[in-house]
Amino acid sequence: MRRGFVDPVLGSQRVFRRVLEAMAHPGRIVTLDALIDTPPSLAPASAAVCLTLLDFETPVWLDDAARSSEAVEWLRFHCGAPLIDQPEAARFALMLAPATMPELDAFDAGTDAMPDRSATLILQVDELGAGAGPRLAGPGIADTTQLDVRGGPPRFWDLVRDNATRFPRGVDLLLASGRRLAALPRTVRVTEG
Amino acid sequence: MVTEALRRRWMSVLALATPDEIDAVWRELGDPPAYARVRGPEVGLVMVRARAGGTGLRFNIGETTVTRCAVQLAGGALGQAWVRGRDPRHAERAAVLDAMLQHAGRRAELEATVIEPLARARQARRDAATERAAATRVEFFTMVRGED
Numbered sequence: 001m002r003r004g005f006v007d008p009v010l011g012s013q014r015v016f017r018r019v020l021e022a023m024a025h026p027g028r029i030v031t032l033d034a035l036i037d038t039p040p041s042l043a044p045a046s047a048a049v050c051l052t053l054l055d056f057e058t059p060v061w062l063d064d065a066a067r068s069s070e071a072v073e074w075l076r077f078h079c080g081a082p083l084i085d086q087p088e089a090a091r092f093a094l095m096l097a098p099a100t101m102p103e104l105d106a107f108d109a110g111t112d113a114m115p116d117r118s119a120t121l122i123l124q125v126d127e128l129g130a131g132a133g134p135r136l137a138g139p140g141i142a143d144t145t146q147l148d149v150r151g152g153p154p155r156f157w158d159l160v161r162d163n164a165t166r167f168p169r170g171v172d173l174l175l176a177s178g179r180r181l182a183a184l185p186r187t188v189r190v191t192e193g
Numbered sequence: 194m195v196t197e198a199l200r201r202r203w204m205s206v207l208a209l210a211t212p213d214e215i216d217a218v219w220r221e222l223g224d225p226p227a228y229a230r231v232r233g234p235e236v237g238l239v240m241v242r243a244r245a246g247g248t249g250l251r252f253n254i255g256e257t258t259v260t261r262c263a264v265q266l267a268g269g270a271l272g273q274a275w276v277r278g279r280d281p282r283h284a285e286r287a288a289v290l291d292a293m294l295q296h297a298g299r300r301a302e303l304e305a306t307v308i309e310p311l312a313r314a315r316q317a318r319r320d321a322a323t324e325r326a327a328a329t330r331v332e333f334f335t336m337v338r339g340e341d
Contacts (some may be wrong), residue, residue, distance in 0.1 A: 003232045
């Protein structure tokens with residue numbers, strides 16, 4: 001069994017701060033520098049987000065790629081989060097193979113009265129790049145910004161656009177690649193590309 | 194094959210032993226095996242719940258400190274311990290013993306030299322406490338009154 005954060009308290013605090021920064025500035029790429037010992041199938045960024053945000057109160061749904069890897073035991077041990085089979089009941093979902101992930105409306109989008117009761121999806125993608133890709137705007141983005149995502153689901157930016165139309169309902173996306181992380185909450189507007 | 198009931202029993206015996214008793218069996222053990230800490234030992238709080246009268250509704254009786262530890266032996270077994278109190282050494286040693294007991298090779302020997310003596314010591318402590326309490330027992334009864 002691999003250890004998780006080398007320093008559990010400081011590690012999760014540092015990562016939490018970075019996730020907050022990414023969520024507050026959609027499209028901005030942040031680097032998670034906490035030392036972490038992860039199973040090979042999990043990128044350090046997705047693993048660090050799981051250790052920081054998941055616990056016994058957050059039912060989590062894993063895609064087939066995550067379920068069939070060493071990651072399951074590791075997540076179960078370190079997060080203690082209940083693993084569930086129905087995506088619609090999950091507070092968090094982890095996708096190691098976003099190319100084959102379910103539609104976004106398979107997950108809980110909250111209600112108009114309680115939009116915060118929605119799912120947060122963690123997508124492990126191949127690559128995140130700044131300065132290329134579609135132009136993004138919305139709260140937390142000063143003017144516009146660009147984010148390039150490789151290895152996401154097909155028609156990825158259409159999914160993000162559709163997700164924004166459900167506001168205030170919707171899901172929030174966290175994209176992880178290597179040690180890098182970017183967030184696309186439901187407030188983000190894809191203006192071109 | 195380690196059944197859940199077997200493991201549950203020895204984990205319980207290890208957790209309920211006193212730190213001094215764990216120290217004593219640890220010294221008897223000789224060289225401990227090579228192991229790596231996977232988590233902890235770390236101290237936290239758990240809520241203890243009870244049932245009124247043992248059968249009634251569940252209620253929170255209060256919080257207690259718990260020390261937990263997980264270790265992995267070079268051979269692969271993952272040992273865990275959750276021990277009431279704040280003694281990291283107790284938790285770590287209990288976790289190592291849990292991992293060692295999962296290997297069939299030494300289980301019988303460890304059951305005889307570690308688990309059984311600890312279980313007997315605990316039983317003796319319980320019996321002594323019961324005896325002390327029984328000596329102060331008060332019997333209540335109602336005098337029979339005459340006919341109303």
